Amino acid sequence: MNNIKTPILDAYSVLDDKPISRELIDSLATLEGEDILDLLSLANKVRAKYAPEIHACTIMNAKSGECSQNCKFCSQSAHHDSEVDVYPLANINEIVQRAQTVHDTGVNSFGIVTSGFGFKTVNDDFQRILDSIDLIHEKFPEMNVCASLGILSEKTATALAAKNILHYNINIQTNPDRYDELISTTHNIKDRINTIKLLKDLGVGVCCGGILGLGETMTDRIEMAYALKDLDVDVIPLNILIPIAGTALEKQSLTPVAEIAKTFALFRLIHPKKTIKFAAGRETRMKDFQGLLMLAGVNGMLTGGYLTTRGRDTEEDNAFIDDLKGFAK
Numbered sequence: 560m561n562n563i564k565t566p567i568l569d570a571y572s573v574l575d576d577k578p579i580s581r582e583l584i585d586s587l588a589t590l591e592g593e594d595i596l597d598l599l600s601l602a603n604k605v606r607a608k609y610a611p612e613i614h615a616c617t618i619m620n621a622k623s624g625e626c627s628q629n630c631k632f633c634s635q636s637a638h639h640d641s642e643v644d645v646y647p648l649a650n651i652n653e654i655v656q657r658a659q660t661v662h663d664t665g666v667n668s669f670g671i672v673t674s675g676f677g678f679k680t681v682n683d684d685f686q687r688i689l690d691s692i693d694l695i696h697e698k699f700p701e702m703n704v705c706a707s708l709g710i711l712s713e714k715t716a717t718a719l720a721a722k723n724i725l726h727y728n729i730n731i732q733t734n735p736d737r738y739d740e741l742i743s744t745t746h747n748i749k750d751r752i753n754t755i756k757l758l759k760d761l762g763v764g765v766c767c768g769g770i771l772g773l774g775e776t777m778t779d780r781i782e783m784a785y786a787l788k789d790l791d792v793d794v795i796p797l798n799i800l801i802p803i804a805g806t807a808l809e810k811q812s813l814t815p816v817a818e819i820a821k822t823f824a825l826f827r828l829i830h831p832k833k834t835i836k837f838a839a840g841r842e843t844r845m846k847d848f849q850g851l852l853m854l855a856g857v858n859g860m861l862t863g864g865y866l867t868t869r870g871r872d873t874e875e876d877n878a879f880i881d882d883l884k885g886f887a888k
Contacts, residue, residue, distance in 0.1 A: 598824045622673035692722045716758055797836070
């Protein structure tokens, strides 16, 4: 390692269970060119030591479009003029059938996702979701069920926690201090953080991350990483913005591949033992480089498609995971 720069050498202390200082993370964030590859190599060593298992999950967009919130990136917002399928909450049979399809592919984690602000009361739609979870557990006892239903109240969080879901997804998306500037002005980041804290107190695992490429700085990404650390979330999904026509960010420039890779590596060093999941943008933005990300600290993936953008076939991803095992120790 004689040719590796000092900041990276200093960062190897994470392999000895020593947390990396914020000062060192900020220094690593300035690395460029070939030095990024050294950083990725370290991140992969950290993943191999502390979080070697690869986690795969599939989601169902159970209710699409007509969301009252004005999240700048989202094609499902009623504030945007984007071409997206719009439909009400699927019925119980449709949700369970989708879970059956996921189960048959060998993926053991299934997430139910709905558009909208969230659920403050146990209304008919929320009860339908609860009943669907019951039926999925009954039919497929070994399947992990997750949910992403927006902002919750104590009442709805408690009702959902009673259904023994594995993880609840609610992203903080970016640096919390810039949430209203970069994401939305129709709700507050505190609403999301309160939901996270409610669920954590109820013993529900929380899947919480964000999006790269909104117009944020590298410092904003690091602030998001430390905010997630303070919240002690269980799974960290990172998405790469693919600008969608009709949204407020349709003309946003694409984030450079090397910058994306560096960001994922920094997240691994800050969160050595967590599941860091590569979600949207894995195929469409990283393309030929997605394998590089899986060797740069990532140990999770969303497979089989996203909410309103295409993904990759689960069978193809299963083969991809098998190939990655050849790099494991």
